[in-house]
Amino acid sequence: MATPRPVARPSRPVYLNLFAIRQPLPAIVSILHRASGLLLFLVGIPLALWGLDLSLRSPEGYAQFATAMSHPFAKLAALALLWAAIHHTLAGIRHLLLDVHIGIDLASARRSSALVVVLALVATLAIAIRLW
Amino acid sequence: MVDLTAKHVVGAHYGLRDWLVQRITAVVMVVWVVTFLGALLYYGGFDQASWRALWATPGFRLLSFAFLVSVLWHAWIGVRNIAMDYIKPTWIRLTFQSAVATALVLYLGWTIQVLWR
Numbered sequence: 001m002a003t004p005r006p007v008a009r010p011s012r013p014v015y016l017n018l019f020a021i022r023q024p025l026p027a028i029v030s031i032l033h034r035a036s037g038l039l040l041f042l043v044g045i046p047l048a049l050w051g052l053d054l055s056l057r058s059p060e061g062y063a064q065f066a067t068a069m070s071h072p073f074a075k076l077a078a079l080a081l082l083w084a085a086i087h088h089t090l091a092g093i094r095h096l097l098l099d100v101h102i103g104i105d106l107a108s109a110r111r112s113s114a115l116v117v118v119l120a121l122v123a124t125l126a127i128a129i130r131l132w
Numbered sequence: 133m134v135d136l137t138a139k140h141v142v143g144a145h146y147g148l149r150d151w152l153v154q155r156i157t158a159v160v161m162v163v164w165v166v167t168f169l170g171a172l173l174y175y176g177g178f179d180q181a182s183w184r185a186l187w188a189t190p191g192f193r194l195l196s197f198a199f200l201v202s203v204l205w206h207a208w209i210g211v212r213n214i215a216m217d218y219i220k221p222t223w224i225r226l227t228f229q230s231a232v233a234t235a236l237v238l239y240l241g242w243t244i245q246v247l248w249r
Contacts, residue, residue, distance in 0.1 A: 038214060041207045041232075045239055053246045056187055062180045089165065092158050099155065 025113040032117075033091040036084035044081045075131050082127055087120035150209045157202035164199035167192070193247055200243045204236045 023031075055065040068074055094112050098104055103112050171192070175182040186192055211232050219225040 034210075034214060037207075037210045041211050045203065045207065049239060049242050049246065052187075053242070055183060056246060056249070059180055062183065089162065093162070096155060096158065 024110070025117070026109050029091050029094070029113040029116050032087055033095075036088040036091075039084045040081065040088060043077075044084065047077075047081065079124060079128055079131065083120060083124040086123050087116065090116045090120055154206060154209050157206040160198055160202040161206070164195055164202075167195060187247075197243070197247055200247075201240070204240055204243075208233065208236055 051065055051069075054061045056062075069078065094103075094116055097112075098109070103109060171186050172178070175186065178186070187196070212229055215225050215228055215232075219228055
């Protein structure tokens, strides 16, 4: 008589609540890279093309664009998109450096992740100060 | 014999090529950003005249075209990767990806219209 196959019993609970797991910094930079990229596609590209179109169309178009951009909500939206663009660019440059094996050890990867997050926020803040 | 079940209509099919394209387009975009920031410094901020002058410069216009094509191609690969990760039912993904591709092609036409008016 064959012995019964041992049933694989998970010895630890599988717990995959993404909001309860403390994500390491490189993971946060990674998901923000995705989120910012999607935001840039959904809102950034059409809005940038609209703005470029309007501002280059005629002197009136340029004035119209400038007026639209002076609204506080427009400034906030522009700021959010600029943050997305800056974060995405910096995280992308970090990606390219990792591709050529620069900074791939854990300590450097954590440092560069922190640098990306902080630099993107500082640059966005600097632009915000200039806008207001 | 060809295994037809392995043919996914919404798959990537070409992993390495897209990986490489994503990086090359990224570099092109960084080159444009640096050039644009340089122009911003050169003009010391833009008014209507300098803004139009910049976009009328043939070299900058051509670089901007390369930039915008890079943006659209890069966006296609990135958004498709996101769709492949999160949208599981084939027909929803096919619909979504078709809409994305159509939007990007329209954006390309818009880009050309704006740059060469």
